[in-house]
Amino acid sequence: MTSSLLLRRKAVNAVMLTITGLCTLFATGTLVFILGYLFIHGGKSLSWNFFTKLPTPVGESGGGMANAILGSAKLLAVAMAVGIPIGFLGGIYLAEFGGSTFSFIVRYTTDLLNGVPSIVIGIFAYTVIVLPQKHFSTLAGGLALGVMMIPIAVRSTEEFLRAVPVSLREGAVALGASKAKAILTVVIPAAKNGIMTGIMLNLARVAGETAPLLFTSFSNRYWSPGWEQPTAALPVMIFTYAIAPYEDWHQQAWSAGFVLLTLVLAVNVIARMILSKSKHVAR
Amino acid sequence: MAASSTTITNAGPARPARSFVQRLRSGDEVAYLITFAAAASVLLVTGLLVYELYINSSASRTKFGLSFLVTKTWDPVAGQYGAWPFIYGTVVTSALALFIGIPLGVGAAIFLAELAPPAISDGLTFLIELLAAVPSVIYGLLGIFVLIPILRTVEPAIRAVLGWTPLFQGPFYGVSLFSAGVVLSVMIIPFIISISREVIRAVPADQREAALALGATRWESTWHVVVPYARKGIAGSIFLALARALGETMAVTMVIGNDPKVKASLFAPGYSIAAVIANEFTEATGQLYTSALIELGLVLFALTIVINAMARILVAGTGGRNG
Amino acid sequence: MQAPIRQPSPEMNMPLPDINVPAAGEQRPAVDTELKLSATDLNFFYGSFQALNNISMKIYSGRVTAFIGPSGCGKSTFLRTLNRMNETVRHSRVQGTILLDGEDIHQLEVSEVRRRVGMVFQKSNPFPKSIFENVAYGLRINGSPNRATLREAVEHSLRRAALWDEVKDKLHQSAYGLSGGQQQRLCIARALAVNPEVLLLDEPCSALDPIATAKIEDLIFQLKSSCTIAIVTHNMQQAARVADYTGFFLLGRLIEFDRTAIIFKTPARRETEDYVTGRFG
Numbered sequence: 001m002t003s004s005l006l007l008r009r010k011a012v013n014a015v016m017l018t019i020t021g022l023c024t025l026f027a028t029g030t031l032v033f034i035l036g037y038l039f040i041h042g043g044k045s046l047s048w049n050f051f052t053k054l055p056t057p058v059g060e061s062g063g064g065m066a067n068a069i070l071g072s073a074k075l076l077a078v079a080m081a082v083g084i085p086i087g088f089l090g091g092i093y094l095a096e097f098g099g100s101t102f103s104f105i106v107r108y109t110t111d112l113l114n115g116v117p118s119i120v121i122g123i124f125a126y127t128v129i130v131l132p133q134k135h136f137s138t139l140a141g142g143l144a145l146g147v148m149m150i151p152i153a154v155r156s157t158e159e160f161l162r163a164v165p166v167s168l169r170e171g172a173v174a175l176g177a178s179k180a181k182a183i184l185t186v187v188i189p190a191a192k193n194g195i196m197t198g199i200m201l202n203l204a205r206v207a208g209e210t211a212p213l214l215f216t217s218f219s220n221r222y223w224s225p226g227w228e229q230p231t232a233a234l235p236v237m238i239f240t241y242a243i244a245p246y247e248d249w250h251q252q253a254w255s256a257g258f259v260l261l262t263l264v265l266a267v268n269v270i271a272r273m274i275l276s277k278s279k280h281v282a283r
Numbered sequence: 284m285a286a287s288s289t290t291i292t293n294a295g296p297a298r299p300a301r302s303f304v305q306r307l308r309s310g311d312e313v314a315y316l317i318t319f320a321a322a323a324s325v326l327l328v329t330g331l332l333v334y335e336l337y338i339n340s341s342a343s344r345t346k347f348g349l350s351f352l353v354t355k356t357w358d359p360v361a362g363q364y365g366a367w368p369f370i371y372g373t374v375v376t377s378a379l380a381l382f383i384g385i386p387l388g389v390g391a392a393i394f395l396a397e398l399a400p401p402a403i404s405d406g407l408t409f410l411i412e413l414l415a416a417v418p419s420v421i422y423g424l425l426g427i428f429v430l431i432p433i434l435r436t437v438e439p440a441i442r443a444v445l446g447w448t449p450l451f452q453g454p455f456y457g458v459s460l461f462s463a464g465v466v467l468s469v470m471i472i473p474f475i476i477s478i479s480r481e482v483i484r485a486v487p488a489d490q491r492e493a494a495l496a497l498g499a500t501r502w503e504s505t506w507h508v509v510v511p512y513a514r515k516g517i518a519g520s521i522f523l524a525l526a527r528a529l530g531e532t533m534a535v536t537m538v539i540g541n542d543p544k545v546k547a548s549l550f551a552p553g554y555s556i557a558a559v560i561a562n563e564f565t566e567a568t569g570q571l572y573t574s575a576l577i578e579l580g581l582v583l584f585a586l587t588i589v590i591n592a593m594a595r596i597l598v599a600g601t602g603g604r605n606g
Numbered sequence: 607m608q609a610p611i612r613q614p615s616p617e618m619n620m621p622l623p624d625i626n627v628p629a630a631g632e633q634r635p636a637v638d639t640e641l642k643l644s645a646t647d648l649n650f651f652y653g654s655f656q657a658l659n660n661i662s663m664k665i666y667s668g669r670v671t672a673f674i675g676p677s678g679c680g681k682s683t684f685l686r687t688l689n690r691m692n693e694t695v696r697h698s699r700v701q702g703t704i705l706l707d708g709e710d711i712h713q714l715e716v717s718e719v720r721r722r723v724g725m726v727f728q729k730s731n732p733f734p735k736s737i738f739e740n741v742a743y744g745l746r747i748n749g750s751p752n753r754a755t756l757r758e759a760v761e762h763s764l765r766r767a768a769l770w771d772e773v774k775d776k777l778h779q780s781a782y783g784l785s786g787g788q789q790q791r792l793c794i795a796r797a798l799a800v801n802p803e804v805l806l807l808d809e810p811c812s813a814l815d816p817i818a819t820a821k822i823e824d825l826i827f828q829l830k831s832s833c834t835i836a837i838v839t840h841n842m843q844q845a846a847r848v849a850d851y852t853g854f855f856l857l858g859r860l861i862e863f864d865r866t867a868i869i870f871k872t873p874a875r876r877e878t879e880d881y882v883t884g885r886f887g
Contacts, residue, residue, distance in 0.1 A: 005749050006715060013500040020394035023387045027472055028407050031414045034425060089321030097315055106322045109329050115591035116584060117530025119557050123580045127335040147328060180314035208418025211532035215564045235420045239533060242424050257424050268416045489731035496691060497744040498721035512734050
């Protein structure tokens, strides 16, 4: 083998290492850039008003997005009420009673539902709630978000339950516990870290969703009492303000974006930290 | 001799399996029924979703039939609806996103899985996976106020190099298919990286060792042996990224220009299926208009189902290699 | 507390008597002094764990040298230092010298070392390519020769590995279609394709049935005149069958190294005798 060939191969090795490293740098750099930019543009103009005041008419300063923050919270509450029971219990079924063709179909359908674009789910909530009721509502928006939560809740619950060692289950049953009791008192507690973080990550994901809310919960420039009225939500406000022609609204969109992103990323980081810590706990 | 008690007590007839009531009391049956109901409701919800999409698009489907998919006109005033401009926009922006995203994403995945030291690899992967958690509307926000101005400055350079192709001709106002494609590429890169990295790391060590033992350099071992071994999973990650790109709504609608026309140039504004539904749904007057939009939703639904199914087959196929 | 490693017996420099009967017609050099590889005071660490202790050994050209010993004794680790494969493990450290034809392998280019010192692994690991492409891989990266040269070289390697007749009609089928024994011979052919001077075999038959094992042992006989061979084996009978020299490893040390007959019939060290007579291990 000639030494010039070897030199060429080593050069290729070094070049490709650099190129792939640059790709990685680009990807990581984007995140850092996004965070930094939002912090600079949104964080510094964040005021107490943002969290406490209602939106003001165009031109008036001092407005905020208090109603959007509360609205998002209410939407997430409805979403949890819809998504968690079905997702959690369905996940238990697949992990503990599964194995048949029925389970296979359920799993497949869960994956299918997971792949449905969020705007199509919005259409679904529209046809099921908004159309019959003839008005937008928190309920409709919450339903859309809840349906989005179901597949992830099922999958993550099943995954974390399955990760609980068979020896734990057998230990409980050998002591006389029924299957249901074993699941309730031993298996689920053993998997609780994973299931909790799964719910957190799930919520963080749907908290940022905008598309399914556009024609379900719609929007509202005032407070939205109860569950039957249209409501403002943080991501929708960002959208509306960003595409509007008013500079003041752009500024508020940045602030809202900063708040939303900080919340979402904080939940993600905390969840992952909990997960990785529990992985290192001895069995 | 009459049967009498002996030291060995007669066990009697076999006891029946626990009766239904006993099982019910112990909670097993209840637990089964409740969880079964939950699992079944997943099927119910999905079925209902498909049903509602189908029923509520009937006005448009019966009026336009299959030609809906290829009609270029979208004119609510005249009551003429066609899906082609949106299918075109969706496909073009997704294709552009893949064109940019695949080399960057697979390249980074190779670096993180094969070439980087583990500590750096884990740390950077964590950051990149956080990118996947950034909401779409935030990407849209940055798209409008950061990306488009950047593209405006870069546009003359692109035009100078590639302006001879019909892809880069015509006026550029910022909002365009090109901008949407670029934003989408940034959004799908974390998915490609995260899945491809896992798949590449899962390639058995003995494959790498065999190549190295023959005198291959690290890059040669990675590119000639490890990556081909993982190619199904990498392809799967690309399909998953594509499925996401097709359904992306907010970031796209904020930078695509929202113009339901079919133009060859990437610099021209366009429209995507998700974007038009987002923009026009609340303003849709009349049943035909709404049902046309819902029919578009049905088309998008079908498209993503197919792509997701292909992705799943590919990713699942990486488990278990005979050898 | 360790007795010093025994020097090889004085008969080492005399021609080898026919302890291992070679295949009929086998050529054998008359004098046995040409040194191919030598290790001097080799120490190896995984992190803070010392896996090899002051190993010194000579490997002679055209001969088969076997490393035996119980699991975890370091024989595979030592084998892998000979072609610098240990460097793929993070936090590993090598001290000491290894000479290939008198040159320090750590001063040479690593891919060159690995081309000259080939390796076959315990579990066969063919690439997910065709049989032809598997064998051709080493040739391609070392300077893509033209198609005709490539075809010839692939055929030559497959013949040397005694696999040609079985695969000549399906060269472009996947390597995974071969049986376990055939895949291992394919891996041997792949390693031979780049014309290595030394071939390192790391328990090559441990995953194979007796018939496949016998085929590979025949192969070793045929190859050794053109290629120095070092083989790690946990099967003492195999060592007795194929090897000219044998080294006995225990807990990271080379306890005894001598001609195979001596190791197995009249070992100098107690530990060696205990191992080869089956008292432990």
